[in-house]
Amino acid sequence: MLKFFVIKMRKVVDNVYIVKPFDPNVQGSCVYMIDTKSDDGLVLIDAGMDIELLRVIEEDGFDLKEIKHCLITHGHIDHYGACHKLKDFNKDIKFYVHELDAEDNELKIKDPYIAQIYANYKYEPVKITNKIKNDNEILKFGNYEFKCIHIPGHTPGSVAYLLETGGKRILFGGDLPGIAINIRGGDLDAYLKSMPKLLGLNLDILCEGHEDLIQPAEKVLKFIKAYMEFNKSLNIIVLKNPSDSKILLDLASLSFEVGFYENALDFCHYLLEIEPDNIKAKKLLEETSKYNPPKIDWIKNLINQTADSRDT
Template sequence: MERLTDHVQVQTRGRGGNHGIVTTSDGLVMIDTPYKPSEALRLREELAGAPPLRYMINTEPHADHWTGNGFFDAPVAAHEGVRRRMLGIDPAEHRARLARLGPGEGDLLEGYRLRPPTLIFTDQMTIHLGAHSFRLIHMPGHTPFQAAVVVEEEGVVFTSDNVFGGVRTWLQEADPEAWLRSLDAIRALGIDTLVPGHGSICNRAYLDTQAEVIREWVGTVREAIDRGLSREEAIEQLSDRPDRFPMASGQEGKAVEVARLNVANLWDFATRTGIHAPNPGDSGAS
């Protein structure tokens, strides 16, 4: 892990979402958890001599942010929708997906169980531990159930996948209008150090870039609709749309898939036929 501030360490190079550990005077808090079983177990070994883990927090319902919960022993806090989604997952299917993440990963799942959040909020909640406070704020956008986690004393906010730091943005079930409002809300926090859901640590100015990426995607799909393309034609024609950023680590080779999902969802959003809700446990869901 990489040290970000006196009390915050982050992992931004793993397979799946970023995660962080905050060391308080009364124990540790993990914000999002590793996706790959081998990476979760490695982190558990690294923490063997550390102060006890008191809480985990999940910033969103996609499995690459919460799979690692099951390798640790502490209560989990998240938005109500994250719990609901997780309870809807077939554990056997999830284990099968994890086994496909790499050779030997399936062998590491003995005794593994999903650990859904038990500390639930819908709008906002604060966890106090030692001298630190963790403010969890509902920020819909990338999914309806995103949370920003503000670590007040460190001047750091974990943004969830509402921010992709210099890597490809997934909009497979996004509400782009809510997302842009949430970016404004993150900006209004006045905090300059952002830990994105994927990619590199960034600053407040990057929120403008993230907003541009969302607007560009929406504009591209609207233009396809205006040109008279059908949904399927738009998905085909835009599947190799160039992007200013590369895929996140471990997602190489999924560029066409993510473009197709983005177009399908934005098409439906623009034509008001609804928002896609792919299986949140899908290993491709970022």
């Protein structure tokens, strides 16, 4: 476990930090922290899955006992799995999540697919202190106000938290680019209606759940728009035509453009299994490989698992 402490906490703006940055080799989402400089102590955005990774804040003089609030972006365990461990440090910590996803935090994992992935992970449900009900609800901690923007699609209760501080508009987006197609609680139509809410916010920084910080404003806009197209195309590949070479190449290209190189590599490999002589896929694979992304078999597994679930 100690080998992961080479990952250092980084400042986003004054009093706002990324505690656990993205690492494709480590389970769990990114974790962000706000020092409210008040009686409200420290606020986390998501908790990840490993409390030991959060101890990195101690190197900068912070104490896990001072984490008094945890805002959860949605009900997937890679974002809230460490919540029960946070209570070991502060039994009075308060947890916040949208009411439509609250059940996933308070009860056992219901999705068989998620349960299988994390079969060996021991999670203890926590009591949700505040179930967010209204779009644009405001949570205030010290002088910091978080606007809760309901963005269903990836899950029914996905929430993005908007914070204005240090002259920047910062959005903690959770799995904003996550799978938002019509499987496993996802809803493509809801997602495509949610994302335009964010496009008009004039965001400076996007703090994403499985990516590095996305900035400046132009890149944030490009990222959100790209993932709207990504999920539209992914829905076709997974649910309608898994061998559509044009759409697979589009997905690979989109992934490359936004820096999701492991996905770009995966789409290229899958496409070349279908069309071994696809010149564009070969060229993109060569370009993607320069970034040395980890090899994954995500798209093939997703297609096969979806097909299997339809057959049962």
